[in-house]
Amino acid sequence: MSAERYARQIPMIGEDGQRRLRDTKVFVAGAGGLGSASLLYLTAAGIGEIIVADHDIVEESNLNRQILHFFPDIGRKKVESAREKLEKLNPEVCIEVVADSITAENIDDVVDDARLIVDAMDNFKTRYLLNRCALRKNIPLFHGAVYGLEGEVMTIIPRKTACLRCIFPKPPPEGATPVFGATCGVIASIQVVEVLKYVLGRGELLENRMLWWDGMNARTEEIKLRRNENCEDCGGESAI
Amino acid sequence: MKVKVKLFASFRDIVGKSAVELDVREDATLREVLLMLFQSEDARLKIFEDATKLRDYVIVLKNGKHDGLLTKLEDGDEISVFPQVFGG
Numbered sequence: 669m670s671a672e673r674y675a676r677q678i679p680m681i682g683e684d685g686q687r688r689l690r691d692t693k694v695f696v697a698g699a700g701g702l703g704s705a706s707l708l709y710l711t712a713a714g715i716g717e718i719i720v721a722d723h724d725i726v727e728e729s730n731l732n733r734q735i736l737h738f739f740p741d742i743g744r745k746k747v748e749s750a751r752e753k754l755e756k757l758n759p760e761v762c763i764e765v766v767a768d769s770i771t772a773e774n775i776d777d778v779v780d781d782a783r784l785i786v787d788a789m790d791n792f793k794t795r796y797l798l799n800r801c802a803l804r805k806n807i808p809l810f811h812g813a814v815y816g817l818e819g820e821v822m823t824i825i826p827r828k829t830a831c832l833r834c835i836f837p838k839p840p841p842e843g844a845t846p847v848f849g850a851t852c853g854v855i856a857s858i859q860v861v862e863v864l865k866y867v868l869g870r871g872e873l874l875e876n877r878m879l880w881w882d883g884m885n886a887r888t889e890e891i892k893l894r895r896n897e898n899c900e901d902c903g904g905e906s907a908i
Numbered sequence: 909m910k911v912k913v914k915l916f917a918s919f920r921d922i923v924g925k926s927a928v929e930l931d932v933r934e935d936a937t938l939r940e941v942l943l944m945l946f947q948s949e950d951a952r953l954k955i956f957e958d959a960t961k962l963r964d965y966v967i968v969l970k971n972g973k974h975d976g977l978l979t980k981l982e983d984g985d986e987i988s989v990f991p992q993v994f995g996g
Contacts (some may be wrong), residue, residue, distance in 0.1 A: 702996045791987030791994035815993035818917055836992055837974065840965035880916055880990065891988045894972035
């Protein structure tokens with residue numbers, strides 16, 4: 669572990685904190701807009717092992733926001749493009765890639781023994797799989813989503829906080845989302861700060877509250893959240 | 909009695925404010941409060957599927973939880989209205 673590399677963060681977290689980051693394995697679902705920014709910051713911070721799953725190929729229309737992928741990467745698998753950049757950024761981090769879709773059948777295997785899940789998906793069908801997997805494995809899920817110049821972040825701790833399904837019981841009608849790359853950067857950065865605090869056991873997490881970032885009006889607000897005792901994913905006897 | 913409504917994204921734009929405190933009658937329902945805020949036909953079409961149902965992308969929480977539109981409100985209740993964004 670290079671002390672020089674982490675010289676600007678070790679004064680905040682100590683060598684013990686840096687070792688905690690190194691000894692942590694995380695799963696990042698998606699290497700798109702949110703995934704690009706969160707993967708860069710997780711790798712730069714020195715998270716020891718990162719599994720990233722994405723089945724997509726890099727397209728030109730991705731390049732306004734998916735900052736891990738460059739013009740020559742068009743046509744490459746996103747996870748391969750991501751791995752190349754992340755290994756160059758920090759060779760001390762082990763990057764494991766999954767070039768498949770996340771499905772109900774494979775999710776427990778691909779998440780493996782990761783200590784937490786970062787939600788960088790672009791659809792609720794897969795987000796619900798992440799939610800249920802996090803509940804089954806009793807690991808936290810760091811949710812983020814974006815639209816235009818707005819976005820949201822919430823941290824889900826199984827059996828302690830509202831889960832994704834408590835707040836979003838049904839998938840919305842979905843399509844291509846208009847968004848600036850900078851919106852993804854803001855939201856993914858907040859997700860990563862949450863991850864780092866969780867791993868380090870520091871500060872207050874976004875538990876039972878959703879942070880809403882309104883870029884157009886330069887405001888950050890909070891939405892109060894509570895668990896739903898009838899939630900089909902986390903509430904009642906029949907839940908996971 | 910008084911209730912507070914926090915509005916986000918396009919719902920804030922429709923109402924013209926990010927937070928509103930309303931004086932409502934005792935036993936007012938969630939639906940009544942939404943109709944007070946979303947008065948025009950156009951505005952109501954953005955939030956309601958029909959008289960009894962919200963559109964699929966509209967999230968309305970009362971004190972942090974989903975509740976029926978006919979739920980009676982209590983003094984001090986806080987209602988949040990926001991869209992279900994999904995981009996990543």
